[in-house]
Amino acid sequence: MVKEVPIRTACIKLDSFLKWEGIASTGGQAKFLVAGGSVSVNGRPAYQRSLLLRPGDLVEVAGQSYRVSKAE
Numbered sequence: 001m002v003k004e005v006p007i008r009t010a011c012i013k014l015d016s017f018l019k020w021e022g023i024a025s026t027g028g029q030a031k032f033l034v035a036g037g038s039v040s041v042n043g044r045p046a047y048q049r050s051l052l053l054r055p056g057d058l059v060e061v062a063g064q065s066y067r068v069s070k071a072e
Contacts, residue, residue: 002058006071014039014059015049017068023061038062 005021012020015030018039024030031049033039039046040060041053053059055070 002065002067004069005066006069007053007055008071011052011054012068013049014041014046014051014053017053017059017066018061021066023064023066033061 005017007017007020014034015024015027018024018030018033019027024033034046034049037045037047038061041051042058043060046059053068055068057068059066059068
């Protein structure tokens with residue numbers, strides 16, 4: 001099951017997304033997840049915390065899937 005995560009901006013940085021959604025409780029934890037290869041975006045491993053996510057992007061972490069969507 002894919003969880004929709006609406007954002008109010010045109011894009012959001014990957015580390016901010018992880019904190020926003022509660023996947024990581026701190027920036028350090030987000031950095032650890034990304035650097036460790038635990039996060040993929042659109043089916044590819046993501047190693048850059050500053051990667052910009054846009055509506056339509058699919059983020060996968062620890063077997064959970066999240067789709068970035070535009071808030072209404």
